[in-house]
Amino acid sequence: MVPYFPHMETQHTLEVPRLSWQGIFDSAGTPRAAGAIAFGEALCGIGFAVISGAPFRQDLLDTNYALMQEVFALGVDRLKDTCSHPEIGFQRGYMPTRTEVGIRCGGEPDDKEVMAFGSYHNVEVPDVPHYLQAAEAYYSACQDVGYSLMHALAVYLDPEGNEHDYLLELFRRADGTRIDDSHMRHIRYPSSAKRMACEHTDSNMLSLLPAARGKGLEVRSTTGEWIAVETEPGDLVVNAGDMLNFISGGRILSTLHRVENRFQQSEGFRHSMPFFFHPDHRQELHILQSCMLEPADRRMFAHERITGYHLLYELLRLYQVIPDDLPVDQWEASMEHLKQHGF
Numbered sequence: 001m002v003p004y005f006p007h008m009e010t011q012h013t014l015e016v017p018r019l020s021w022q023g024i025f026d027s028a029g030t031p032r033a034a035g036a037i038a039f040g041e042a043l044c045g046i047g048f049a050v051i052s053g054a055p056f057r058q059d060l061l062d063t064n065y066a067l068m069q070e071v072f073a074l075g076v077d078r079l080k081d082t083c084s085h086p087e088i089g090f091q092r093g094y095m096p097t098r099t100e101v102g103i104r105c106g107g108e109p110d111d112k113e114v115m116a117f118g119s120y121h122n123v124e125v126p127d128v129p130h131y132l133q134a135a136e137a138y139y140s141a142c143q144d145v146g147y148s149l150m151h152a153l154a155v156y157l158d159p160e161g162n163e164h165d166y167l168l169e170l171f172r173r174a175d176g177t178r179i180d181d182s183h184m185r186h187i188r189y190p191s192s193a194k195r196m197a198c199e200h201t202d203s204n205m206l207s208l209l210p211a212a213r214g215k216g217l218e219v220r221s222t223t224g225e226w227i228a229v230e231t232e233p234g235d236l237v238v239n240a241g242d243m244l245n246f247i248s249g250g251r252i253l254s255t256l257h258r259v260e261n262r263f264q265q266s267e268g269f270r271h272s273m274p275f276f277f278h279p280d281h282r283q284e285l286h287i288l289q290s291c292m293l294e295p296a297d298r299r300m301f302a303h304e305r306i307t308g309y310h311l312l313y314e315l316l317r318l319y320q321v322i323p324d325d326l327p328v329d330q331w332e333a334s335m336e337h338l339k340q341h342g343f
């Protein structure tokens with residue numbers, strides 16, 4: 001069963017809260033107490049927030065959107081020949097449309113093409129010079145924004161600060177070295193799509209989505225209504241993933257969301273570039289001491305502590321990404337091999 005909290009009726013949030021980066025952080029980048037609370041409460045109420053003024057360079061976003069369109073315009077055959085890796089589950093490079101199946105949508109695959117990136121061993125697209133460089137620069141900016149937002153959540157979830165270091169060192173060592181196992185996607189959805197992305201929760205800690213080029217993102221409220229996530233250019237949509245629900249003892253919601261076809265005409269594409277902020281999966285995840293008394297009915301997992309790999313393994317089996325007969329240790333070993341040696 002994939003939980004989505006249909007029984008929750010204590011909070012009725014019908015809009016995704018809008019916040020400003022400057023309200024959450026001071027000019028030195030330190031979370032403001034009131035801003036951290038506003039951000040945390042948005043994620044507790046509906047699991048989503050729209051933030052204006054996040055520190056992304058607009059030219060970097062524009063370049064990524066422009067180059068992704070050049071890449072997808074090469075066509076499925078050329079992309080399959082030059083930069084597609086089904087042998088690693090399309091975790092890097094090009095994934096053709098109708099590959100991912102939404103388990104909540106009757107087995108129908110999503111109508112979307114993807115270029116996928118991670119923290120290591122990314123692939124070039126030989127026909128589009130500078131594409132990888134631009135994508136990696138955007139990825140790096142997302143790592144910084146995600147880390148700042150995790151800092152704000154640490155302040156919110158653990159006001160006494162006992163476990164801030166633990167939480168932040170899931171992503172960076174104390175010396176600042178990045179160790180996150182994040183994932184970024186450039187996605188193109190055709191206006192002819194029957195369905196763009198089936199409803200799902202995100203498995204990671206925190207997802208970042210700079211305003212997409214096209215409507216269609218919707219989030220399911222705690223009362224079961226689908227709410228359109230409205231954005232202006234320059235906005236950043238942030239949502240909590242399943243791992244954040246776990247470490248917050250269920251306090252923060254990882255809510256269902258989907259992408260629907262909202263095109264008025266049958267030509268053109270929707271483009272987006274979500275970033276999924278994952279910790280270093282080798283580290284242990286546990287419910288923060290400050291969240292141990294949260295009501296258990298908001299928790300998606302029965303565990304109190306588990307490694308990131310084991311939690312992700314459970315999630316990926318739930319979503320039928322990992323075969324039933326693959327043992328967790330073997331899966332973890334193959335992921336570590338990929339990290340160390342490439343593919």
Ligand SMILES: [Fe+2]
Pocket residue numbers: 200201202207257
């Ligand atoms: Fe998602």
